[in-house]
Amino acid sequence: MALNLGLLLLLFYSSYSCCLSFSESATGLGSSSLRFEEKPNFVILLMDDMGWGDLGVFGEPSKETPNLDQMAAEGMLFPDFYSANPICSPSRASLLSGRLPIRNGFYTTNKLGHDAYTPQVIVGGIPDEEILLPELLQKHGYRNKIIGKWHLGQQPQYHPLKHGFDEWFGAPNCHFGPFDDKKTPNIPVYKDADMVGRYYEDFLIDRKTGESNLTQIYIKEATSFIEAQTTKGQPFFLYWAVDATHEPVYASRDFLGTSRRGLYGDAVRELDSGVGEILATLQRLGVDKNTLVFFTSDNGAATYAKTNGGSNGPFLCGKQTTFEGGSREPTIAWWPGHISPGQVSKQTGSLMDFFSTFLDLASIPAPADRAIDGISLRSALLHSNVTDRPIFYYRGDLLMAARLGQYKAHLWTWTNGLEEYHKGIDFCPGENVEGLTTHKQTNHTDSPLLIDLGADPGEKYIIKPHSSVYRKEMPAILEAVSKHLSGLKPGVPQLNWCDSAVMNWAPQGCEKLGRCLPAPKSQPYKCVWPH
Amino acid sequence: MALNLGLLLLLFYSSYSCCLSFSESATGLGSSSLRFEEKPNFVILLMDDMGWGDLGVFGEPSKETPNLDQMAAEGMLFPDFYSANPICSPSRASLLSGRLPIRNGFYTTNKLGHDAYTPQVIVGGIPDEEILLPELLQKHGYRNKIIGKWHLGQQPQYHPLKHGFDEWFGAPNCHFGPFDDKKTPNIPVYKDADMVGRYYEDFLIDRKTGESNLTQIYIKEATSFIEAQTTKGQPFFLYWAVDATHEPVYASRDFLGTSRRGLYGDAVRELDSGVGEILATLQRLGVDKNTLVFFTSDNGAATYAKTNGGSNGPFLCGKQTTFEGGSREPTIAWWPGHISPGQVSKQTGSLMDFFSTFLDLASIPAPADRAIDGISLRSALLHSNVTDRPIFYYRGDLLMAARLGQYKAHLWTWTNGLEEYHKGIDFCPGENVEGLTTHKQTNHTDSPLLIDLGADPGEKYIIKPHSSVYRKEMPAILEAVSKHLSGLKPGVPQLNWCDSAVMNWAPQGCEKLGRCLPAPKSQPYKCVWPH
Secondary structure, three states, rough: OOOOOOOHHHHOOOOHHHHHHHHHHHHOOOOOOOOOOOOOEEEEEEEOOOOOHHOOOOOOOOOOOOOOHHHHHHHHOOEEEEEOOOOOOHHHHHHHHHHOHHHHOOOOOOOOOOOOOOOOOEEOOOOOOOOOHHHHHHOOOOEEEEEEOOEEEEEEHOOHOOOOOEEEEEOOOOOOOOOOOOOOOEEEEEEEEEEEEEOOOEEEEOOOOOOHHHHHHHHHHHHHHHHHHHHHOOOEEEEEEOOOOOOOEEEOOOOOOHHHHHHHHHHHHHHHHHHHHHHHHHHHHHHHHHHHEEEEOOOOHHHHHHHHHOOOOOOOOOOOOOHHHHHHHHEEEOOOOOOOOEEEEEOOOOOOOOHHHHHHHOOOOOOOOOOOHHHHOHHHHHHHOOOOEEEEEOOOOOOEEEOOOOOOOEEEEEOHHHHHHHHHOOOOEEEOOOOOOOOOOEEOOOOEEEEOOOOOOOOOOOOOOHHHHHHHHHHHHHHHHHHHHHHOOOOOOOOOOEOOOOOOOOOOOOOOOOOOOOOHHHHHEEEEOOO | OOOOOOHHHOOOOOOOOOOHHHHHHHHHHHOOOOOOOOOOOOEEEEEEEOOOOHHHOOOOOOOOOHHHHHHHHHHHHEEEEOOOOOOOOHHHHHHOOOOOOOOOOOOOOOOOOOOOOOOOEEEHHHHHHOOOOHHHHHHHOOOEEEEEEEEOOOHHHOOOOHHHOOOOEEEEOOOOOOOOOOOOOOOOOEOOOOEEEEOOOOOOOOOOOEEOOOHHHHHHHHHHHHHHHHOOOOEEEEEEEOOOOOOOOEEEOOOOOOOOOOOHHHHHHHHHHHHHHHHHHHHHHHHHHEEEEEEEEEEOOOOHHHHHOOOOOOOOOOOOOOOOOHOOOOEEEEEOOOOOOOOOOOEEEEEOOOHHHHHOOOOOOOOOOOOOOOOOOOOHHHHHOOOOOOOOEEOOOOEEEEEEEOOOOOOOOOOOHHHHHHHHOOOOOOOOOOOOOOOOOOOOOOOOOOEEEOOOOOOOEEEOOOOOHHHHHHHHHHHHHHHHHOOOOOOOOOEEEOOHHHHOOOOOOOHHHOOOOOOOOOOOOEEEOOO
């Protein structure tokens, strides 16, 4: 596997492990006395391909997200919050493991620095060796539910109930389709371990109008779960992984045509309303002060989907790229009585921080036998403190960029290849920053491109290497990079092999429904990842 | 003068005058009973070259404008609010006259569709025939003060006290310099009719560090004026036209180095703090419920200034252009007790609406002998109603684009010429929308380029002419354009002639100070407007 960072970086290599260090440092900060109950509830409201710029509070001009804007007014906004990866499956694997995809195996070595995920044909998935957040919470008395998209593997051994969740309502993959159930089976929808139907057959999405009541189902699943646990006084973790803003975008009838932004905006409005319902349920049941809720998204908006995709606000490019538009997430924390209302955090955060934060707040020790990339945000949430920490922007197996403080160094640049681009697949529509939005994978490790994300969040102005700011800021970033790489033990890559036989032909439960489909013979092949 | 809109548009011409009609329609809507005092006070907080994306509430990632964000939380946000022109002098002339530059004379015919303003050598200025908002307010018992930049003409006959203001503290022009007082005099600073000093001589701006206490002076001028009028029970109009965010950007010592965004952000932070002081003064004096305050900016952020300029958020290009980045303004209305807190208006507004709105609220009849382009926002402010109205985007003498509802038609496109662009003057850094950000003045009047500003506020996706949405939306826009042009009587162009003799050599009051400079012989020449 190529981690080609050039001789310059090799000079900085040391045996010091940055990530455990950051984790420890954060734990140290989080030593304030607990004012909340011993086992607070945790909710993650994870959006799919929603962009930083899709919320009113983050500057969407139509301002159609009153519930999320209200959530921010009552909670804490994180303008500098990052995905662990610019695409879905690796980002979600990192969220639940607290570890970068390069560690948990959610990457490919088929092609240097190419994005990979878990389509229906993928053979791999989340390895048993990875310890997921729900597993640890479960061991300490939590009841965990995932609603919506799993995306950590199609095969049964990778499913949520094998990895710490007690309940599941949703699907292993995106709501792609409709398929013919001959060449490709429609994606199954599960209730816990058993299939209860399939997209486009039992769970309808009208591809012409975009109508579907899936989000309403997911909202009901969430409020029912919260109500059931609350009645029993049962600590819970709810992972609400809804997908209405992922192509094909959908919304239910009541929301269709209500947004100035078109169908995509209709979907945002329905999700916004769902967030409102979930927070209101927590308040109605009197558990809001004992429930930490995070709202965020899995990666940047899919700019290649044009107006069917979301907005990354002032940020460059989108999903699939390691520019800010691909990685910066619209993030809000809400915990009445503990997080002061109306705060804007200066903490640089990551989806991987949920892992460390929740464990810290529930007094559950983090695994000590492995590097954890998340840090606990306890001190940021409760005391508005800021912990210095780097952000590493990977694409597949390649470290493309690193941020420290408000500076970002691009070690490599790439959007996508010219052949794909000329076919109309554009990750940076209307944008063209010379030297940055390259259509060739370009190696800058001998003189990384420096950006001041404070003055230039849109990454338009590359700072000159002979400038004083470059000489001042670059060494610290490169030191963080070398520390990171020197302590890195890449996991076994999970996204190299594909096979039509592993598709969802006969999911568990299909017998009871009389809906099993015949699987083809196994013919594994190396997955093709075009960008 | 060329108003080249092609044969297609000529077909729509009629004798109907759209703008009077819109004005009347708005008056009709504003018939609710007054709950405020007969003569409410008015305050306009006008920023200079500040962009839509510079406020936290409009999505600036560092969120460094707590006072403005609070003003929005207590008032009404206008995400769809427009300048009357993408540069300073014409925009300001329109704000005070309620009329487009093409009517009030703030344009040039030296070159088709070129931006012009009032540099120190300009011969023209605001014509006596134009009736300015302060003139009408003054006649009806208001006391008016302008603090900061006037920009409606250098020569004494054009100065504020000749056009309805009772008091002035500020300058006729930008704080350019330092000059040598030989080839070019430094810009004078006036107190009322007399010069009290000059920039860089008496009013310091350190061009190396950016330090200047000018904003603090302007804040003190504002609070003192408010206090003086309030003590007397005197209705007032305060026009706070500060300029710290115009190049050369400046901030006072307490704010230098406090922003993550650099000097530009320091200036924004100081202005934000000034807004906080002004609103707090109104509250302390108990006149907040009788004072309507608008915050806005004169044009889009100067993107060509790179990180010394502001941010236009998700919008395309900036100052000098008729893309959204050049014209969309960060606008907040604040009037405790009358405007409900936390509102987001769906009204498409314009700087010219201040004219009609203030007259309406003060029960002063608008001039009936001329077209007024502003509409009264009374109904939008007090009842959250929405009035349909077009927005016309001019560059010099050329109508470049028109917006109606959420759709915008580009009749012409242009950024700047290639020669200038290759010298590094870039109005659209990092942006390149094929067919839109052209470096040639391109005439699209036979098939205007349609943009859906709801789904595509960044103007990235041109809607195809054969699409149903194009066929549905374009006729109404073209009808509004033809109505506008058919009723249009262009004013005498004021920005054609320049002359070194009219510069600020010997402003009134210079004798008392012993600071008069010898003027050169008059040699008028046609001003050169490069873009």
